[in-house]
Structures are given as C-alpha cells and as structure tokens.
Amino acid sequence: MNTYLRMYEREARVYKGVWRGSVFSSFVNPFLYLIAMGMFLGRLVDEQTGGVAGVTYLEFLAPGLLAATAMQAGAGDSAWPVLAGIKWQKTYVAALASPLRSRDIVIGHLAWVATRVALVSVIYVLVAALLGATGLASGLLAVIPAVLTGLAFAGLVSWFSATLEDGIGLTNLFRFGIMPLFLFSGTFFEISRLPDWMEPIAYITPLWHGVELTRAVALGTEPPLGRLGHAAVLVGVIVVGTALAARQFEKRLVV
Amino acid sequence: MTSMLLRVIPLPFRSAQRAKYVFERNVMVYRRAWMIIFSGVFEPLFYLFSIGIGLGGYIGDVTGPGGELVSYTAFVAPALLASSAMNGAVFESTMNIFFKMKYQKTYDAMLSTPIGVPDIAVGEISWSLVRGALYAASFMVVMAGLGYVESWWGLMAIPAAVLIGFAFGAVGMACATFMRSWQDFDYVTVVTLPLFLFSATFYPLSVYPPAVQQLTRFSPLYHSVELVRAFTFGVFDWSLVGHIAVLVGMGAVGTAVVGKRLHRLLLT
Amino acid sequence: MSDALVIAHDLTKRFGDFTAVDSIDFEVQPGEAFGFLGPNGAGKSSTMRMIGAVSPITSGSLSVLGLDPVTQGPELRSRIGVVPQEDSLDVELTVAENLMIYGRYFGLTRSVIRPRIEELLDFVQLNGKRDEKVDKLSGGMKRRLTIARSLINQPELLILDEPTTGLDPQARHVLWDRLYRLKQDGVTLIVTTHYMDEAEQLCDRLVVMDQARIVAEGAPADLIVQHSTREVLEMRFPPGTQEENIAQLGGLAERMEILPDRVLLYTPDADSTSSEAHARGIRPVAQVSRRSSLEDVFLKLTGRSLVE
Numbered sequence: 001m002n003t004y005l006r007m008y009e010r011e012a013r014v015y016k017g018v019w020r021g022s023v024f025s026s027f028v029n030p031f032l033y034l035i036a037m038g039m040f041l042g043r044l045v046d047e048q049t050g051g052v053a054g055v056t057y058l059e060f061l062a063p064g065l066l067a068a069t070a071m072q073a074g075a076g077d078s079a080w081p082v083l084a085g086i087k088w089q090k091t092y093v094a095a096l097a098s099p100l101r102s103r104d105i106v107i108g109h110l111a112w113v114a115t116r117v118a119l120v121s122v123i124y125v126l127v128a129a130l131l132g133a134t135g136l137a138s139g140l141l142a143v144i145p146a147v148l149t150g151l152a153f154a155g156l157v158s159w160f161s162a163t164l165e166d167g168i169g170l171t172n173l174f175r176f177g178i179m180p181l182f183l184f185s186g187t188f189f190e191i192s193r194l195p196d197w198m199e200p201i202a203y204i205t206p207l208w209h210g211v212e213l214t215r216a217v218a219l220g221t222e223p224p225l226g227r228l229g230h231a232a233v234l235v236g237v238i239v240v241g242t243a244l245a246a247r248q249f250e251k252r253l254v255v
Numbered sequence: 256m257t258s259m260l261l262r263v264i265p266l267p268f269r270s271a272q273r274a275k276y277v278f279e280r281n282v283m284v285y286r287r288a289w290m291i292i293f294s295g296v297f298e299p300l301f302y303l304f305s306i307g308i309g310l311g312g313y314i315g316d317v318t319g320p321g322g323e324l325v326s327y328t329a330f331v332a333p334a335l336l337a338s339s340a341m342n343g344a345v346f347e348s349t350m351n352i353f354f355k356m357k358y359q360k361t362y363d364a365m366l367s368t369p370i371g372v373p374d375i376a377v378g379e380i381s382w383s384l385v386r387g388a389l390y391a392a393s394f395m396v397v398m399a400g401l402g403y404v405e406s407w408w409g410l411m412a413i414p415a416a417v418l419i420g421f422a423f424g425a426v427g428m429a430c431a432t433f434m435r436s437w438q439d440f441d442y443v444t445v446v447t448l449p450l451f452l453f454s455a456t457f458y459p460l461s462v463y464p465p466a467v468q469q470l471t472r473f474s475p476l477y478h479s480v481e482l483v484r485a486f487t488f489g490v491f492d493w494s495l496v497g498h499i500a501v502l503v504g505m506g507a508v509g510t511a512v513v514g515k516r517l518h519r520l521l522l523t
Numbered sequence: 524m525s526d527a528l529v530i531a532h533d534l535t536k537r538f539g540d541f542t543a544v545d546s547i548d549f550e551v552q553p554g555e556a557f558g559f560l561g562p563n564g565a566g567k568s569s570t571m572r573m574i575g576a577v578s579p580i581t582s583g584s585l586s587v588l589g590l591d592p593v594t595q596g597p598e599l600r601s602r603i604g605v606v607p608q609e610d611s612l613d614v615e616l617t618v619a620e621n622l623m624i625y626g627r628y629f630g631l632t633r634s635v636i637r638p639r640i641e642e643l644l645d646f647v648q649l650n651g652k653r654d655e656k657v658d659k660l661s662g663g664m665k666r667r668l669t670i671a672r673s674l675i676n677q678p679e680l681l682i683l684d685e686p687t688t689g690l691d692p693q694a695r696h697v698l699w700d701r702l703y704r705l706k707q708d709g710v711t712l713i714v715t716t717h718y719m720d721e722a723e724q725l726c727d728r729l730v731v732m733d734q735a736r737i738v739a740e741g742a743p744a745d746l747i748v749q750h751s752t753r754e755v756l757e758m759r760f761p762p763g764t765q766e767e768n769i770a771q772l773g774g775l776a777e778r779m780e781i782l783p784d785r786v787l788l789y790t791p792d793a794d795s796t797s798s799e800a801h802a803r804g805i806r807p808v809a810q811v812s813r814r815s816s817l818e819d820v821f822l823k824l825t826g827r828s829l830v831e
Contacts, residue, residue, distance in 0.1 A: 024445050036452035040462045045313045052313065168291065175294050183301050189309030276627045283624055284615045360611035366577050367605035368628035368676075369597040522577055523538065 003100050007108020008115075010095065015116070025076070026120045030069040031127055037061060037188065038133060053190060055219060062133035063142055063218035064187035066124055067149045067210040070117050074150030075157045075178050077113045079170045082161040086252055093253060102249040110154055110242060117150030118143060134218050142218040148234040149210030153178075155241020156206075162248040186211040209233045273370045277378025278385075280361075292386060296393050299339035303397070306331050318459055320481070321490035329403040333412065333483040334456035336394050340387050340416040341476055342447060344424035347383045349443055352431040362521055372517045376510060380424055387420030388413060398487070406489025415486055419479040422502040425509025432516035450476040475505055528553050528680055528711050529574060533583030536569045543569040545735035546583060551680075556702075556712040558729030560722045560817060562827070565732040567715035568608060571684045574713065575605050588680060601629055604673035606683040610665045612657045618644070618668055619653050626675040636675065643671040647701060663694030670701065681705065683714045687721060699724050719817035731817075733825045743817055750823050751815040752777055754793040758800070758807040759785045771803055780822055789819070 042057035052060040085092035085105075092105050100108075125139035134142070160173060184194065185207040191199055202208045213230035216223040223230055285292055311328040319325035355361035362375055391413045398404055404412075427443075434440070454476035460468050471477050478498040485495055529551035536544040544566040551557040559567040572578035573585060576592035576599045585592055590599040613621050619640050626636035644650045647667040652660065660668065666686065673681060686702070687695040702725060706712055716722050722729050723743045731739040731746070739746055756776070760768045769786060772779060775796055776788035790796040793812030800807075821827075 024441060024448075029444070029448055032449055032452050036457060041310070041458050043462060044317065044458055045310070048315055049313050057313075168288075171291070172294060175297060179298060180301050183305035184308075188305065189313065193309050193312050195308070273628070273630065276624075276630070279627055280613070280624045283620055284613065288615065359614060360607070360609055361613065363577075363607060364611035364613075364625070365628055367575055367600060367607065368625065369601040369630065370628050371597060522579070 004104040004108040004111065006098075007095065007100060007105050008111045009108075010091075011109055011112035012115075015112075026069070026073050026116075027123055030065055030120075030124055034058075034062060034065055034128060034131065034133060038065075039131070058131070058133045059219065060215075061188065062128045062139075063215040064211045066121060066128070066139075066142060066146050066218070067207065067214040068182050068185075068187045069124060070121055070146040070150035070214075071153045071181065071207050071210065072178065073117050073120050074113055074152070074154035075174075077116060078109070078154045078157040079161050079173065080167065082109070082158050083164055083167065083170065086162055086249075087165070092249070096253050102253050103246040105253075106158065106242060106246045106249050109158065110151060110245075113154040114147055114151055117147050117154075121146040121150075138218050138220060142214045145210060145213040145217055145231070145234070148231065148238065149207065149214065152206040152210065152234050152237040152241060155238055155245055159241060159245040159248050162245060162252050181205055181207045186215075206234060206237045271371075271373040271377040273374040274378035274381065276370060277365065277375055278382050281379075281382045292389070295343060296390060298342075299335045299390075299394055300397055302335050303328070303332055303394075303401075306335075307401070318461070319490070320484050320488050325405070325488065326403075328401075329405065329487070330459075330484075331457060332398050332403045333487040334454075334480040336391060336398070336412060336416055337419055337476065337479040337483045338451050338454075338456060339394065340391055340419040341423045341450070341479060343387055343390055344383050344420040344422075345427040345443060345447055347386060348379070348424045348427035349431045349434070349440065352379065352428050353434050353437075353440075356432070356520065362517070366521055372514060372522065376428075376513045376517060379428065380421065380510065380513075383424040384417050384420050387424070388417045391416030391420075404487050406487065408485075408489040408491075409487045411486040412483045415479075415482050418499070418502050418506070419482070422475065422479075422505035422509070425506045425513060427509075429509045429512035429516065432513065432520060450474055454480055456480055475501060478502060526553065527551060528588055529557075529713070530586045531570075531583070532585075534570070534573065534580060534585050535582045536566070536573060536578065537581045542735050544573070547730075547732075547735075547737045549730055549737065549740065551711065551713060553711055554706075554709055555727045556706050556714065556725050558722045558726030559713070559715040559732055560717070560719065560726075560729050560821070561715075561732035562717055566735040567732055568684055570732075571682055571713070571715055575603065575682055576600050601676060602679055604676065604678035604681040606669050606673045606681070606686055608684040608688070610669050612665060612668060612672070614657045617654050617656055618649055618660070621657060621668060622672055622675055625672045629676045631676065639675055639677075643674055646674075646704075647671045648697070661694075663690050663697065666690060666694070666698060667701070670698070674705075678710070680711045680713065683712065685715055685717070687716070687718070695721070719821070722817055731821060731824060733821075733827075738824045739820065746817065746820050747815045750820040752789040753791050753815060754789075755813055755815055755819060756788040756790060756793040756796050756800075757785050757811045757813070758788065758805075759809040760807050768805055768807070771805055772800065775799055775803075778823070780819075787819070787822075789815070 038058040038061040042061065045052065045057040051057065095105055096102065121143040122140065125134065125136070125143060128134045129136040129139050157173070161170065164170065184198070185191070185202055185205050187207075191202045191208065194202060209225070209230040212223040212225070213227060213234070215221070216227055216230075225233070307328040311326065314327040316324040317327050317330050319330060365375060366372070395404070395409065395413060399409065453471065454474040455471060456476070460471060463471065478501045482495065482498040482502070485491055527550040529549070531547060531549050533546045533548065534544060535542070535546050547570070559570060561567055569578065573580050573592060574587055576587070576596040579593050587599055588602055592599055613624065616624065622640045622643060623633070623636055626639065644653060647670055649664060649667060649671065652664065657665065657668065670683075670686070683702070687698055690698070699721070702712060702714075712725070714721070714725055726743060728742050729740070729746075730737045739750065741749065765786065769779075769781060772786065772788065776790040778789040780787040780789070788796055797810065797812060
C-alpha cells in the first residue's frame with residue numbers, strides 16, 4: 001500500500017465521525033443559495049434583462065455556485081483541520097512517528113479533500129438538475145473542473161494554515177480572502193461588470209478560472225482563455241500549492 | 256432617580272449594578288484583539304459592493320416599501336444591515352458565552368466576587384449591543400456615502416440595529432446555555448443562513464407565492480429587515496409597531512431564559 | 524455566642540436524589556488553618572461552594588463572617604477570597620490585567636488596585652511575569668496567580684479548593700510556603716485536599732470527610748494519636764505468598780491492614796516488631812518502618828485509601 005493512502009484512510013475515518021456537522025455547510029447551504037438567489041431573485045433578473053450571458057439567471061448561477069462551493073469545501077477542509085493536525089491535536093505529528101513522511105501527509109490529505117469535493121459536487125449537480133438549473137450530463141462533467149478548483153484552494157490553504165500559530169489568521173483568510181472571492185469572482189455576475197481596475201484582479205484569482213471553466217463545461221460554451229487555458233492555470237496552482245504545502249509541513253513537523 | 260429606574264426596568268436587570276464590570280472585562284480583552292471586531296465590519300460591506308456592482312446592475316429598480324420604484328441596491332442595503340446585526344449578535348453570544356462558561360470558567364470566577372448572575376446577563380448583553388451598534392454605524396456611514404439612504408429617518412436604523420442585536424443576542428445566549436459541545440454550533444448556521452436568504456432580504460416579498468409570503472412572517476429577520484427598511488426609506492405604517500413588538504418580545508424572553516439558565520448552571 | 528468565623532450546623536446539600544453533604548457540623552476559628560481531608564467525591568467541594576455563597580444550602584444552618592450566604596451573598600463574597608479547584612483565569616489577558624479586572628469585580632478603584640498588584644506579584648513571586656499573557660504560564664505559576672487574585676480584596680477568610688492538585692513537588696512547596704505566610708499575617712484559611720501531607724503541613728485543625736459525612740475531627744497530631752499507633756511497619760511479599768505470610772503474623776501488632784500489594788502492621792515500635800517477625804521466619808521482599816500519618820487514620824476510619 002502506498003504510504004500516502006494511509007493518511008487518506010485516516011482523514012476518511014475522522015470524517016466518518018463528524019460528517020453530520022458538514023452536511024449543512026457543504027451540502028445544504030449551496031442549495032439554499034441556489035433557490036434563494038437562482039430561483040427567486042433570478043425571476044427578477046430575468047424579467048429585467050431577459051437572462052444573463054444568453055441563459056436564464058438560474059442556469060448562469062448554478063455552475064458558478066458549484067465552483068464556489070468546491071472552493072469553500074477545499075479551503076475549509078484545509079484550514080482548521082490542518083492547523084489542528086499540526087498544532088492543537090498534533091495528529092500529523094503523531095503520524096510522522098510512523099513510516100509516513102510529511103509529503104505523504106500532504107498528498108494523502110489533498111487526495112481526501114478531492115474525494116470530498118467530488119462527493120459534494122456530484123450531489124449538488126443531482127439536485128441542481130432536479131431544479132432544472134443544469135443538464136444532468138453536462139452538470140456531471142462540470143464536476144471535474146469543480147474538483148480542480150477545490151484542489152487549487154486546498155493546496156494553497158494547507159500551505160497557509162501550516163505557517164500559522166493560531167486561528168486568527170484563518171478567520172482573516174476567510175473574511176478577507178475566501179468571502180470576497182465568493183462575491184466578486186464571477187459567481188453571481190459576469191466580471192465584465194466590475195470596475196475596470198478590478199477586472200485584472202479577478203483574472204489572477206484561481207476562483208475566476210474555476211468559475212469560467214465550470215460554467216463553460218456546464219453550458220457548452222467557450223471560456224475566455226479556452227478550456228485548456230483555464231485548466232492549465234488551475235493545474236499550475238495545484239502543483240505550486242502542493243509543493244509549498246509539502247515544504248511547509250516538512251519545515252513545521254520535522255524539527 | 257435610580258430607584259425609579261429600578262421600578263421601571265424588568266426584573267432581571269434590577270440587581271445588576273455591577274454589570275459595568277462585566278462590560279469592562281470585555282473592553283479589556285478586546286483592547287488587544289480589536290482587529291477581530293474591526294474585521295467584522297467588512298463582510299456586509301463586501302455584500303453591499305458585490306450587489307451594487309453586479310446584481311444591482313442586472314435588476315435596476317424594484318418596488319420599495321412605499322410602492323414607489325427604488326434602486327435594487329438601496330433596497331438590499333437595509334436588509335444587509337439587519338442581517339449583519341443578527342449574525343454578529345448570534346455568533347458573539349453563542350460562541351463566546353459557551354467558551355467562557357464551559358472552558359474558561361470566567362463566570363465562575365466572577366461569581367466568587369460580589370458579582371451576581373443578573374450582572375453577568377446584563378453586562379454581556381450590553382456588550383454585544385454596543386458592538387452591534389458600532390457595526391451598524393459604520394455600515395450606515397458607507398451606505399449614506401453611496402447615496403442609499405433616502406431619509407433622515409435613516410439615522411434611526413442604528414438604534415433599530417441595536418434592537419435587532421438585542422433580540423437575537425438574547426435568544427442566542429439562551430441557546431448557548433443549552434449547548435453541550437462545539438458540534439452543536441453547526442446548528443447555528445442551520446438557522447441563520449435560511450433566515451438570511453429567505454426573509455425578503457434580497458427581493459420583495461411579492462416574489463413569493465402567497466402561502467410562502469405568510470410563512471415568511473414567522474421569520475424574526477423578516478421583521479428586522481422591514482424595520483430597518485422603513486427607516487432608511489422614511490416610509491412608515493402601523494406594521495412598524497408589530498415589527499418592534501416581535502423583537503422586544505424575543506429579547507425579553509431570551510433574557511429571562513438566560514437569567515434562569517445561568518442561575519441553574521452556575522449556582523447549584 | 525461563639526466568635527467562630529464559620530459556623531455550620533446540620534449542614535446538608537442535595538442534588539436531586541444525591542446527597543453531597545449530609546448534615547455536618549463544624550466551626551472555623553479566626554486565624555486558624557482549617558482543613559477538609561477526604562477522597563474525591565467526599566463532599567469537600569460542595570461544602571466549599573456553600574461557604575463561598577455560590578451554592579444555596581439545602582437544609583441546616585450556615586453562617587460565614589456572621590452573614591447568611593444565601594441572602595447576603597454579595598456582601599459576604601466581597602469579604603472572602605476564593606481559590607477554585609480549576610483555574611478560571613482570563614487566558615487572553617496578562618498577569619497584571621487579570622488582577623486588575625478581578626479587583627474591579629469587587630468595585631475597587633484602579634488607584635487602590637494598582638499598588639496591590641505590585642505587592643501581590645511580589646508575594647507570589649511573579650514580578651517577572653507581570654506583562655506576560657496567562658496562556659504562557661506554567662501550571663504552578665497559574666496557581667500562584669490564582670492565589671494572588673483571591674487576595675486582591677484583602678479577604679479576612681481565604682477558601683482554597685485543592686490548591687496543589689496537579690502540581691509538581693517543587694511547585695507545591697512554594698505554594699505551601701506562601702499559604703503559611705498568609706496565616707502568619709492573620710488570614711484565616713480553609714483548605715480542601717486529598718493529600719495527607721498537605722493537610723499535615725498546612726492545617727491546625729481538620730475534619731476527615733467520607734461519603735458526605737464527617738468521620739473525625741481534630742488537630743492532625745491528635746487524630747494520629749487517637750486513631751493510630753505511633754509507628755507502622757509495611758511489608759511486601761513475593762507475588763502469591765501474601766496469604767500464607769499473613770497467617771503467621773497473628774499477634775505481632777495492635778492492628779493489621781491488608782492492602783492488595785502489602786500489609787501494614789500498626790505498632791508502637793516498628794523495629795522490634797520487625798525483629799519479631801524475622802524470628803518467626805517471615806521474609807518479606809521489602810519492608811519500610813515509618814511514623815503513622817493521616818493516611819493511616821483515614822484507612823482505619825473508612826477502610827479505604829485516600830488516593831486511589
């Protein structure tokens with residue numbers, strides 16, 4: 001058995017114990033947004049504009065929300081749990097006493113996050129399809145870019161969490177990082193509506209690439225940088241994030 | 256003067272002359288962690304900007320409280336103010352109270368001094384009110400600066416936000432006294448997020464089918480949103496009395512439960 | 524009329540069906556160090572909470588500093604100091620700030636508290652840690668800070684609930700020394716403990732509690748004279764041979780206690796008992812002769828060890 005799989009198994013076992021709490025944050029919350037903003041508010045938007053980017057607002061919002069949900073799940077699972085593993089409960093420290101190396105811990109952890117993001121995304125797509133917000137086949141295909149989006153954030157946030165001493169940094173990360181991304185990276189509206197000076201900022205955030213790619217796959221359109229272009233950016237962020245996290249874990253855990 | 260005041264204010268507040276020291280402790284603690292309070296200002300502002308730029312552009316105008324057309328952003332802004340008053344009060348009261356009661360034993364320490372349970376209840380609730388007022392005031396400044404406040408009555412939105420904070424803070428604190436572990440906090444968002452999304456915050460009630468419209472009237476946040484909206488647009492009718500009554504009622508019941516529960520948990 | 528600081532008569536505390544304190548009587552005199560000795564769950568902490576006016580009595584009567592804890596709680600609490608079993612310090616505040624805010628709880632002004640902070644930090648030897656956050660202190664330092672905190676209102680009576688539980692031996696000795704000085708300064712102390720050495724070190728007089736009742740009362744030395752012999756001989760036998768050896772010990776000592784791992788022989792002179800046993804051909808793998816302690820008193824009164 002590959003060593004990183006042992007870490008994967010550990011994370012999966014922990015999750016089995018606490019999944020009830022995450023049902024709401026990662027499964028139910030996105031639907032509440034989809035229903036409130038997509039269906040009810042969407043009715044107002046469609047009345048005024050006749051649709052956004054050529055589709056109804058609900059169809060426009062659904063894939064954007066999928067990518068944003070993947071981001072939140074990926075970031076959330078790599079924030080407090082990682083800091084706890086390093087500092088509070090020290091489970092990662094304990095794991096290093098076994099033959100596992102710190103890079104096995106990082107890869108096992110990220111593999112597990114990918115599984116969970118996939119799970120959240122598939123269930124989301126099934127319900128969105130029921131609401132008529134997306135086609136079933138194209139929606140399921142869009143799970144792939146969603147998982148890439150989740151992983152991009154999981155790697156970066158794991159690295160960031162591993163540099164921290166207490167939870168205040170994480171609170172700030174969500175308040176000043178994840179939250180604004182959720183609101184300004186094309187999930188709820190096309191970023192061409194942003195003021196000119198803000199648009200380039202959106203281009204460099206991983207979520208924008210995730211939203212564009214997920215939306216393109218779900219709606220069968222061609223995104224600004226092309227599908228391969230956005231995918232390449234996301235994969236690049238995943239590679240860099242994972243490498244940074246592995247290095248930081250090594251620095252923090254092996255002393 | 257004081258004795259007359261004592262006769263007017265409700266029972267839990269009467270023997271609470273030492274509540275100011277409980278308040279003082281919080282000031283002392285947060286003097287070093289002011290960043291935590293300060294950063295809480297931004298979340299509703301981010302929502303406001305996002306809606307002003309994005310959805311506001313799509314939707315343009317909606318029917319306001321007086322029946323006239325108003326800009327969508329001006330319509331949502333008071334709802335964001337009310338929601339953030341709710342969220343701030345709920346998280347402050349549940350998380351902090353639970354931590355102080357269960358882990359840090361802060362209240363046990365206070366109770367070994369002349370401070371009593373009513374002092375603690377009143378001190379903690381006043382603290383969350385002042386904090387809520389700070390948030391509301393800073394949000395109002397931005398709102399007014401962007402031109403989303405239509406009337407001088409808008410100033411009244413600040414005390415309205417304090418009332419909302421009182422209602423939700425007291426109920427949240429009462430709930431915190433029943434919580435057993437951190438896992439229970441997952442249920443807090445289970446309540447607050449649906450309230451935030453469905454209480455006629457992001458669109459007029461008329462978007463709903465009639466049955467759902469009736470159901471929405473059970474949401475305490477709906478009454479909060481309508482109250483703040485009435486002030487920022489300067490449009491009043493008798494329903495205002497109802498909204499205020501709901502919030503005052505919540506606050507009074509919550510405070511009474513808190514007093515009882517703290518007594519039972521700390522003084523047996 | 525007695526001039527005792529604490530007078531309890533028939534004092535009882537029940538939680539539902541469970542009786543935590545079962546009609547106990549005791550008096551604490553001004554200036555003395557009074558102890559409650561007993562195992563966990565004996566009812567010591569419940570008694571302390573009633574004295575500290577944070578737990579209403581179920582029945583009987585209790586007077587502390589001439590006040591009724593139930594109706595005059597705030598007034599009473601303003602004149603006593605409390606060191607709770609678990610530290611309840613404000614971990615987000617510094618050492619000095621903890622003292623400041625606690626003093627404020629008593630309604631003292633800042634200018635009164637400020638010099639007291641310096642005095643108290645001096646007293647508990649934490650001057651160097653003045654502006655350190657409580658988070659960073661060791662267990663012993665936190666305990667000392669808690670004691671300093673309990674003295675901020677210059678109490679006439681100090682209540683300490685298991686003051687040294689969980690501390691290493693060195694930290695315990697530092698604490699005992701500070702408490703001894705307080706007593707010298709005329710502060711009345713009430714201490715609960717399940718350590719007999721602590722009770723012997725600190726207390727002028729104590730009561731032994733077991734299962735919600737007081738089973739003995741007196742000065743530590745008197746209790747030992749009353750309930751035990753001068754010396755004790757402890758014998759440990761090879762595994763499996765304790766029973767056959769016990770059979771041969773008959774008549775050697777005034778009293779014998781059989782514990783799972785050893786046998787205690789109560790005797791006026793441990794050395795001569797030891798030679799007698801030797802003469803009978805008894806060969807323990809290890810033996811200790813020592814003076815009787817409160818542990819032996821407790822064992823005799825309850826048939827159980829204090830710390831299990």
